Amino acid sequence: MPNLSTSTPSVREAAFRFRCIACGDLNDNASQNFRCRQCGDLLEITYRGWKKAEPEARNLKGSWRQRRLSQSAVDQSGVWRFREVLPALVGDAEVITLREGNTPLYELPQCARITGVPRLFAKHQGLNPTGSFKDAGMTVAATFARLSGFRWVACASTGNTSASMAAYAARGGMRSLVLVPEGKISWSKLSQALDYGAVTCQLRTDFDGCLRLLQELVLRAPVYQLNSINPFRLEGQKTLALELLEQLDWQPPDHIIVPGGNLGNSSAIGKALVEMSDLGLISHLPKLSVIQAEGANALVRTLREAAGKRLISVQAETRATAVRIGNPASWKKAVHVLEATSGACEQVTEIEIAQAKAEIGAEGIGCEPASAVTLAGLKKLVKQCFVKPEETVVLVLTGNLLKDPDFTMGFHRGDLFKGSADEGASAALNGLRRPPIVLDATLEAVIRTLEQAEK
Numbered sequence: 001m002p003n004l005s006t007s008t009p010s011v012r013e014a015a016f017r018f019r020c021i022a023c024g025d026l027n028d029n030a031s032q033n034f035r036c037r038q039c040g041d042l043l044e045i046t047y048r049g050w051k052k053a054e055p056e057a058r059n060l061k062g063s064w065r066q067r068r069l070s071q072s073a074v075d076q077s078g079v080w081r082f083r084e085v086l087p088a089l090v091g092d093a094e095v096i097t098l099r100e101g102n103t104p105l106y107e108l109p110q111c112a113r114i115t116g117v118p119r120l121f122a123k124h125q126g127l128n129p130t131g132s133f134k135d136a137g138m139t140v141a142a143t144f145a146r147l148s149g150f151r152w153v154a155c156a157s158t159g160n161t162s163a164s165m166a167a168y169a170a171r172g173g174m175r176s177l178v179l180v181p182e183g184k185i186s187w188s189k190l191s192q193a194l195d196y197g198a199v200t201c202q203l204r205t206d207f208d209g210c211l212r213l214l215q216e217l218v219l220r221a222p223v224y225q226l227n228s229i230n231p232f233r234l235e236g237q238k239t240l241a242l243e244l245l246e247q248l249d250w251q252p253p254d255h256i257i258v259p260g261g262n263l264g265n266s267s268a269i270g271k272a273l274v275e276m277s278d279l280g281l282i283s284h285l286p287k288l289s290v291i292q293a294e295g296a297n298a299l300v301r302t303l304r305e306a307a308g309k310r311l312i313s314v315q316a317e318t319r320a321t322a323v324r325i326g327n328p329a330s331w332k333k334a335v336h337v338l339e340a341t342s343g344a345c346e347q348v349t350e351i352e353i354a355q356a357k358a359e360i361g362a363e364g365i366g367c368e369p370a371s372a373v374t375l376a377g378l379k380k381l382v383k384q385c386f387v388k389p390e391e392t393v394v395l396v397l398t399g400n401l402l403k404d405p406d407f408t409m410g411f412h413r414g415d416l417f418k419g420s421a422d423e424g425a426s427a428a429l430n431g432l433r434r435p436p437i438v439l440d441a442t443l444e445a446v447i448r449t450l451e452q453a454e455k
């Protein structure tokens, strides 16, 4: 493919450093576990001299848009076309890309009616190459893993990170090691990791146990960790917000609502918003709100019971297995972005998640259960008058409908809540169910069914 990269950057490529989010210690290098050498807290990537670059920064909007017309892989990537606000690559290093990003922003007319918020949109990150938002972070972190000379990359995962990591490792000629909780992730996600060639270990623990083990492993073996503790992941995931703002012609929405699990994505989106504001690319900050499943509500409890000062871990349990996380690694970063953007944090029940997922599906879009917490959460935020009817709201749908067919089939067949405490209450959702109908193969039977459905 000819290299037609439109790389005339208007702002210097970003020279970066690692900064500890707690003690502020600055470093040019990060340790294997991406923790501060002084105090052990998480690191973030910072850039020098951005505020001064403000007038030049305005030209970026044009360059970023123009790159979409290019045939070069780095320009076609919805992540790397924003490369001036990403860590700079050295020399002519090649990126590992599956042309991630560039995901659509959809109107949600039916959900808008249900919630009473007419200007309601969904940014569908489930339409990334491996079916989740993880790809935007993985292209950056996998590229830097290879640049650092690693042969092995590894992650702990509830499924999507492992699918994404395995794909990018394979594309980049690296081996990958996946640690997932046994029996608690969907087959679709597990099958992706297998197909992309990962060494996949199902550990007899939960996600939090897998992540703890990985943190020890990276200190003992030459493997590069690709969880969202890795700050390169969050830099890539920032581009979700840039792309969204571009799609809204740089008029910030009033609210962005995102699911919260390990809390990397909310942290990344919030960081992007603050940086765009610093660069003068947007006039004001949208409120970024995080929604959690009630059974995995560590951030909700941390804010309500400890005023965001110390983490309150929980024993996580939810059918939205992607966010079945009780000890979120990036909780401090998430608290910080909630404060910076004046966002809210809410929790939603299993029934509310199932209902919202079916409502998004009925729009012809669909998403996985963890993504549907956003719509369920919006309903609560409207009730609390935190979101007003005249405001513009964007829900971030993080994963594809096909990521968890068991949940969808269970819902429509009516067995999702069977035998659980929610069984009685779930009857209220019967109107949303569309179970498959088994018929004799006769014209009459099909016509009768059609007539029945018309009633």
Ligand code: F0G
Residues within 6 Å of the ligand: 132, 156, 157, 158, 159, 160, 161, 162, 228, 259, 260, 261, 262, 263, 264, 265, 266, 322, 323, 368, 370, 371, 398, 399
């Ligand atoms: N939605 C989906 C579909 C996810 O897969 C995840 C996280 C989240 C939301 C939460 O995002 O962790 O950044 O707050 N999945 C991880 C994984 C943890 O291993 O795939 P977060």
